[in-house]
Amino acid sequence: MSDNRIEPAADRREQILNAAMVCFAKRGFHQASMHDISAEAGISVGLIYRYFENKEAVISAMADRHKSEIHNLLERARQAPSLLESLEVLFTAHCCENSPQVTSAFVVDLFAEAARNPGVRLLVRDVRKTAMDGVTDLIARSPEAKSHHLTPRELADLIFAVSDGMLMRDILQPPELSNTERRTRQLEVTRQLWRVIFDTESAVSYA
């Protein structure tokens, strides 16, 4: 009565997408071959075509998974006890093997793809919008932001820019760096952003 027989088709799709994610992160969308993916998944090439119309469809499905992963991330962020902790969740997801869909290399590739592929662009745009709305809401509800002279939306804009920028920064790290180390570095910037946005000392220093 193992639960991997409940929805075999869906499972297969997952299995393939997991393998594809490994390959895409390792080699990039267009450098990873269907054979790479089938080998990583331990199945035959032909089987992939039973579950996905073509390679493009795998990429799209991947982007879809990214979308739902971002949703989860947002949910986790929402449940954090404070806004700072929410931000820390958002900013370090790509240093966490639980969220392989947020790997820096993958996300950057996703954007590169979005730049040429209208379908992916729409999808990513949609993801960003949802995420942005979520974070705006998060901020709006946080006591710290109440009296800030920037609107919640403006703050969310900034926060997302920094988050994306850190993804790109992460790519330049030596690949042998551990997740924990990379996480530490990302947290430093998070805290700086925090202080810049909310720290009252900035006021004092100008007094």
Add this chain to the structure above:
Amino acid sequence: MSDNRIEPAADRREQILNAAMVCFAKRGFHQASMHDISAEAGISVGLIYRYFENKEAVISAMADRHKSEIHNLLERARQAPSLLESLEVLFTAHCCENSPQVTSAFVVDLFAEAARNPGVRLLVRDVRKTAMDGVTDLIARSPEAKSHHLTPRELADLIFAVSDGMLMRDILQPPELSNTERRTRQLEVTRQLWRVIFDTESAVSYA
């Protein structure tokens, strides 16, 4: 006595790199074929190989051009009359057809390539370091930053993150958007960042 015969070899390289930039921005490094590039440059495929050992070498040369373009950008930023204006130069270079080497799509592709290609990674890392040092210096010399509670380096970190993040955001814009419009949007964020970092009102609001 036309001036297109002064340095034929160097000119050819430039011509090829210009064409390559167009193709890379349009289709991505690995999706652009050598034939695409030769056609865009109006020459034969074989000729490219007189000037570049292989496609990889074209990509590297491209990354090199990006490096010097960033140097120029930094110089221009340095000459701006105020720190805010420096930042505006830095943040809008990719909305300007004078700087095709800073096109958002190209830069994102460059990072995607850096994620797998150690040679490109080192180069991009080097570019970032130089640029970061330049901006840190810029900040250190600006009166506004003197009494800031974040160090110039920390501020530069933030500024770069935002700058990179905005590149990624730029990619999601509809492609038909004009440079001016895109520029306007980028400037909004720049100003928000500025206010967050330096605006004294933030202090007041906490009073």
Add this chain to the structure above:
Amino acid sequence: MSDNRIEPAADRREQILNAAMVCFAKRGFHQASMHDISAEAGISVGLIYRYFENKEAVISAMADRHKSEIHNLLERARQAPSLLESLEVLFTAHCCENSPQVTSAFVVDLFAEAARNPGVRLLVRDVRKTAMDGVTDLIARSPEAKSHHLTPRELADLIFAVSDGMLMRDILQPPELSNTERRTRQLEVTRQLWRVIFDTESAVSYA
């Protein structure tokens, strides 16, 4: 229940190698294109690469087949009732469509390749050594050679030199010559060699 399904993979390799042999003999290793081979084999180009890593590997496999063909030849020679008949087997193998791996043009190309390609050189050297040992043994066991003033090894040296030389001679024959005719000419030389080495009349004439 046709017997062409027994060992599909091995059969494919054979099929490809057979086609390659035809092409190599007709045009030479480096003049024969992969397309030529695929066309001769009646398959697609890509399929060759499922069975051989690259063209070099096809050449090597070809050299390997030559090796085993030479082994067979030696075996046949060993089973001949007399040394003379053994030599006739050895000297006329290249005039026989049963042994396409000993075609003169192919063997000469193999040596030409051996001159530049260390891998092939080692392989051919190995083949020669084995063959030489076999022939030396053949001679040592023959009654005619017992009292010869040259050692079996020295005789084998000579015999091989003549055999190789006849391959080269064979190349200069008009291509329209039939196998039987070419065979006849080769046998003449074989018999001359025989008489020179073993004929007692040579003694008489000096008496």
Add this chain to the structure above:
Amino acid sequence: MSDNRIEPAADRREQILNAAMVCFAKRGFHQASMHDISAEAGISVGLIYRYFENKEAVISAMADRHKSEIHNLLERARQAPSLLESLEVLFTAHCCENSPQVTSAFVVDLFAEAARNPGVRLLVRDVRKTAMDGVTDLIARSPEAKSHHLTPRELADLIFAVSDGMLMRDILQPPELSNTERRTRQLEVTRQLWRVIFDTESAVSYA
């Protein structure tokens, strides 16, 4: 009054052919590129086409040079004081840097080419005929062969076969072997051939 200005055109041809010989011996006819040859000759590619219609013509000219080299060789052999010494000259020409046109690798390539290229085949056939006639004559005039039970032509056939066979054998030698060493090995076989053909002891042993 330097003599390299008497026939500039002829000199250029020689210079090119010398370079071509180096390249052909090193890489083979079809693996050597026109650029290789021009670089070896220290001239431009285009210049080769002023002296030769195309690559094929260079190969043919090369074969022609081989022909005259063989003529010279024959002349030298003819002037040797004894038949044995004539044979030694003939059998070791390819171990001598004075005769680069008889390099083993080159000659084998020439035969490989002759197998597909009718023009080259005719030429090589012609060379062999002349050489064969020369050697037949040499033998006919030598006292040793007078009373031999094989005709001079038959002996020449054998001698040529051995000579060619030794060329092929030479190819398998390790490339680092010096000319002197290779020469020594070739002479051993020459002497064995000699003893087999002419040594009276062969008679005695059968007595």
Add this chain to the structure above:
DNA sequence: AATGAATGAGGCTTCATTCAT
């Protein structure tokens, strides 16, 4: 006479995709 930039056909190889089993 000499150069070498330029061309483009053609070679090797890969890979998305199909289909018989």
Add this chain to the structure above:
DNA sequence: CATGAATGAAGCCTCATTCAT
């Protein structure tokens, strides 16, 4: 459902040859 052999278009690169200078 699953396999993997098979296809062939397309990509990278080389090289014989030409031609403006």
